[in-house]
Amino acid sequence: MPEFMLYIRNAGDAKAALSADQHLAFIKKCEVYIGELKAENKLIAAQPIVREGYIISKTENGWSNITVDPSKEVQVGYYHIRAKDIDEALTLAQRNPEFEYVPSATIEVRPIKTKEEQTNFVYPK
Numbered sequence: 090m091p092e093f094m095l096y097i098r099n100a101g102d103a104k105a106a107l108s109a110d111q112h113l114a115f116i117k118k119c120e121v122y123i124g125e126l127k128a129e130n131k132l133i134a135a136q137p138i139v140r141e142g143y144i145i146s147k148t149e150n151g152w153s154n155i156t157v158d159p160s161k162e163v164q165v166g167y168y169h170i171r172a173k174d175i176d177e178a179l180t181l182a183q184r185n186p187e188f189e190y191v192p193s194a195t196i197e198v199r200p201i202k203t204k205e206e207q208t209n210f211v212y213p214k
Contacts, residue, residue, distance in 0.1 A: 092133065092201040093178040093202070095168040098194035101160050102140070106191060118186035119206065131181060133169040140165065162193075176201065 104112060126132035140159035145152055157163060168185075171180040178198050187194040204211045 090173060091170045091178075092203065093170050093172055093175070094199050094201055095170060095178070095182050096164055096197040096199070097166040097168075097183070097187055098162050098163045098195045098197065099165050099187075103191040105207075111170040111190065112166050113191045115186060118189070122184060122186055125184075126168070126181065131172065133171060135166070135168045138164055142189050162195075169201075199207050 104115070104116075107115065123132060123135055126135075137197050140157070142156045142157045144157060146155075147153075167202075168177060170181055172181060175198070182196045182198050185194075185196060188195065202212070
């Protein structure tokens with residue numbers, strides 16, 4: 090079955106406006122969503138991502154390290170899923186509780202390349 094990545098993004102610290110009770114309700118709904126994906130044998134992995142970090146790039150003189158600006162749109166988590174096709178992956182992404190609690194939430198849905206066609210190299214899991 091094809092695999093997909095769901096990249097969760099929020100604008101700024103979108104969850105800062107949530108009360109403690111709302112944040113707890115969000116966390117519990119995420120746990121239910123994860124449980125449903127597991128029960129449907131659709132989930133491979135899922136993790137939240139800390140907002141702080143760096144973006145590195147190679148330059149002519151070495152390396153550039155830029156601090157991630159958590160006040161801008163940042164990736165806040167990912168889901169590695171199985172789906173029969175892109176349409177099912179989109180449907181699974183639409184069920185994510187992020188949309189209920191964070192108006193700025195977006196989810197990027199991307200197929201995973203598991204094998205190189207020219208060399209038959211299979212990427213490790």
